[in-house]
Amino acid sequence: MNLDGRRGKVNPFADKLQARLRKKPMPVNFVHDADGLPKIILTEPMGSSAEVLLHGGQVVSWKNERSEELLFMSNKATWKPAKSIRGGIPVCFPQFGNFGSLEQHGFARNRLWSLDTSPSPVPPANNQSTVDLLLKSTEEDLKTWPHSFELRLHVSLSAGKLTLIPHVRNTDNKSFSFMFALRNYLSISDISEVRVEGLETLDYFDNLMQRERYTEQADAITFDGEVDRRTFVLRKGGLPDAGVWNPWDKKAKAIQDLGDSDYKTMLCVDSAAVESPVLLKPSEEWRGYQELTTVSSSYCSGQLDPWKVLYG
Numbered sequence: 001m002n003l004d005g006r007r008g009k010v011n012p013f014a015d016k017l018q019a020r021l022r023k024k025p026m027p028v029n030f031v032h033d034a035d036g037l038p039k040i041i042l043t044e045p046m047g048s049s050a051e052v053l054l055h056g057g058q059v060v061s062w063k064n065e066r067s068e069e070l071l072f073m074s075n076k077a078t079w080k081p082a083k084s085i086r087g088g089i090p091v092c093f094p095q096f097g098n099f100g101s102l103e104q105h106g107f108a109r110n111r112l113w114s115l116d117t118s119p120s121p122v123p124p125a126n127n128q129s130t131v132d133l134l135l136k137s138t139e140e141d142l143k144t145w146p147h148s149f150e151l152r153l154h155v156s157l158s159a160g161k162l163t164l165i166p167h168v169r170n171t172d173n174k175s176f177s178f179m180f181a182l183r184n185y186l187s188i189s190d191i192s193e194v195r196v197e198g199l200e201t202l203d204y205f206d207n208l209m210q211r212e213r214y215t216e217q218a219d220a221i222t223f224d225g226e227v228d229r230r231t232f233v234l235r236k237g238g239l240p241d242a243g244v245w246n247p248w249d250k251k252a253k254a255i256q257d258l259g260d261s262d263y264k265t266m267l268c269v270d271s272a273a274v275e276s277p278v279l280l281k282p283s284e285e286w287r288g289y290q291e292l293t294t295v296s297s298s299y300c301s302g303q304l305d306p307w308k309v310l311y312g
């Protein structure tokens with residue numbers, strides 16, 4: 001995990017140049033899934049694919065070139081508008097968890113987003129399939145969170161890599177602050193065989209201990225055993241915090257849209273801005289960045305330098 005403390009400042013000059021260099025986007029493959037939810041399917045020449053719903057602006061599937069699913073999705077997930085879907089990559093905005101008075105994890109994951117016809121510029125890249133989504137404040141949401149905003153999410157798929165670039169613009173005439181998280185439900189073979197590296201020596205708040213602050217001492221977070229199978233590498237920018245969540249057995253049973261033993265095959269690792277909410281003045285824009293890649297199981301854990309893993 002590459003923990004990058006930058007606050008996601010946007011450089012307008014670089015962005016203009018990038019916009020000019022940007023290639024014509026590939027056509028968007030837009031379908032309706034079995035539950036009638038509008039869905040975008042991304043594919044790339046090496047054979048991997050991703051599925052993104054307008055509902056929640058949520059990535060609900062990411063498959064590698066062997067068609068193996070890399071994200072967890074609950075069999076009991078509720079595929080209905082106005083409810084969040086248990087799996088994939090929900091977007092938590094403008095609140096994380098119950099750190100505020102809004103609904104849990106904010107309203108963005110429960111809303112119907114639209115296709116973004118005037119997306120913020122992002123760096124050009126070859127052989128990638130992309131979609132741009134947009135969520136704007138609704139009359140309803142303004143009643144509980146009285147700030148006018150535009151939340152954009154750029155999703156791009158290339159061989160072995162899924163990149164999400166969120167932007168938030170303040171379209172109000174006063175400042176506001178918000179929390180943000182991309183909650184990655186990673187599909188894992190067995191929770192007892194998982195290690196999360198890259199968080200050592202960092203401070204964390206334990207939600208099960210009244211949010212007490214601790215410092216991580218171990219060289220990796222483990223959930224019992226120590227065997228590696230698949231390695232995900234998460235790089236991020238503008239999102240200085242990380243969340244790690246697994247409900248374990250008792251809570252899994254209490255969560256309606258999660259199977260009793262699903263906790264064994266999922267782990268949430270979030271890219272987040274929670275401890276210090278992002279402050280935006282009128283017309284200002286914040287940009288975050290998250291890149292997920294997988295590397296082969298032969299990778300030896302304990303030396304997680306994402307650049308070395310990816311580029312040798």
Ligand SMILES: O=P(O)(O)OC[C@H]1O[C@H](O)[C@H](O)[C@@H](O)[C@@H]1O
Binds near residue numbers: 084097104207243
């Ligand atoms: O069920 P959700 O609203 O998706 O929340 C899932 C989980 O997210 C957070 O990490 C909270 O700390 C948990 O208490 C909560 O159960």
